[in-house]
Amino acid sequence: MTSSNTPISEEEVKKVAGLAKIKLTPDEVKKFQKELSTILEYVEKINEVDTKGAEHTSHTSLTNSFREDETEESLPQEEALKNRIQSSKDGFFTIKSVLDHK
């Protein structure tokens, strides 16, 4: 953890990139370390506001927007596969192996 006075470390940038599933080059790590530090320092401003009693808000006055549980038409399989038709197989999208067999 960093205190609110020190900028984000390179290790933390790598950790965040890992969580976000984005492969960064070493140069990018350095660059984002600087930029994220700038951003985080700026947003410290919200600590100036007294938030006592301000419960978590909803961005809308709507609640429980439900519909009847009835089956409706959906996107046909060929349409859904259209953008990856070459690599699709038997109506499935294909991807690299998820489990490491080594």
Added chain:
Amino acid sequence: MKDLSALTITEASQLLKKGETTSVELTNACLDRIEKNEPELDAFITVTAGYALKKAAEADKRLKENKNVTPLTGIPYSMKDLFNTKNILTTAASKILDSYIPPYNATVYQRLEDAGAVLIGKTNMDAFAHGSSTETSDYKVTKNPWDKKRLPGGSSGGSAAAVATGMGLFSVGTETAGSIRQPASWCGITGLKPTYGRVSRYGVIAMGSSLDCPGPMCKNVEDAALVLEVIAGHDPKDATSYPDPVEPYFTDLKEAKGLKIGLPGQYFDKERIEKDILDAVTEAVAVLGEKNVLVPIDLLDPQYAISVYTLVCRAEVSSNLARYDGVRYGYTSNTPSDTWNDHYRTHRGEGFGNEAKRRIMTGTYALSAGYQDKYYKRAEAVRNIIRNDLEQAFTKVDAIIGPTTPSTALEIGSTEGNPLFGEIADVLIEASTLSGNPGISIPVGFDKNNLPIGMNIFAPRLAEQTVLDLAYTYQKSTTWHTMKPDIF
């Protein structure tokens, strides 16, 4: 021969009804504009000329038979490339979607199609709507039609530039915090951000799901009201869309009289806003003050909204952009990878631009274990305070007015080295977006460099008519909104 691309929707619609022009003629006029201006402005990612002429011919048939004719039937328009348009390339101006052909329509697009409007192209924007400049498009920078060395604003910059130069009679953009109103202000057009939930987000490539609002970008308020009537309304596919019936915004346009207009001192700060803008907006407010009451009010310092918006929006972005994994559509990496995890990370590393990465990472950090309370939850609490602050103000006034932006159009290159450029540029708009309020930006003059100045009018949620009436009243007695850039 009258320049058809210079018409407003209401003017064109009249001519079409009377048979004095056809949709094909209108569409060709706009396509001619694109041929002439687009090489200099770079407002479009895709121009759908063939499709447009086909749709125009269908519209002409519909008009001739007087079957199911709407005010938008036969009217050529453009859409920000953030809306899914079936079988038409949709990129969100991102490399990671460089080949994405949507298999379905965004509801907004479907409604415009059903109304008979004619799509002429998909416009350029900041990639994934992350920006207020259109400079962070992964493809190209759109130029401001009033000064090509300057930015059009963003993220709906392509749309704003297109409307300002007759490349379509209107456009549809989206706003998450300023992305309709700020480019409208910088390009001298009228841009309306409806109440959050007034217009369906189904099929809009998501940025911040509690903030995104599709809305009209037009030459004047009447046109904006017409478009809003068509695109607004409940959508069963969008659980956050309001069930409230759509008002006849256009028919109900009237002079605003006896309304209380709040003027927050914090939004007219001489230290933070250019003098020309303050002068123009003050003069514009006086016009409305003739038949309405101007009330000085106090609002929370708009600076806090910057921090709140940065954290809340980027957190939502990090979640919404997790879906770009290369499995179902878009960019294909040539870099070999052995495992799914490696592919996923490589795909995103190569496909996303810097701004997208920056925002995803800020959001991920703000939501991560150990930081969520400090950043995200705190930001949500302050958002509540901002919302309450506005609701309190609206018990005393019917609408609030301020400048749309603290500066006029900045030069190309201004975003470099500034990781918070967008959020800071939208400082005067963020509070109202965080609170879901409807707001409009209308042109109120020019600065000493002949760059357009915009004024922002916003009101309580679902009070679009108030916003439209005030803007309409102003445009009835002024002509700023009719002025066109020299390139036109």
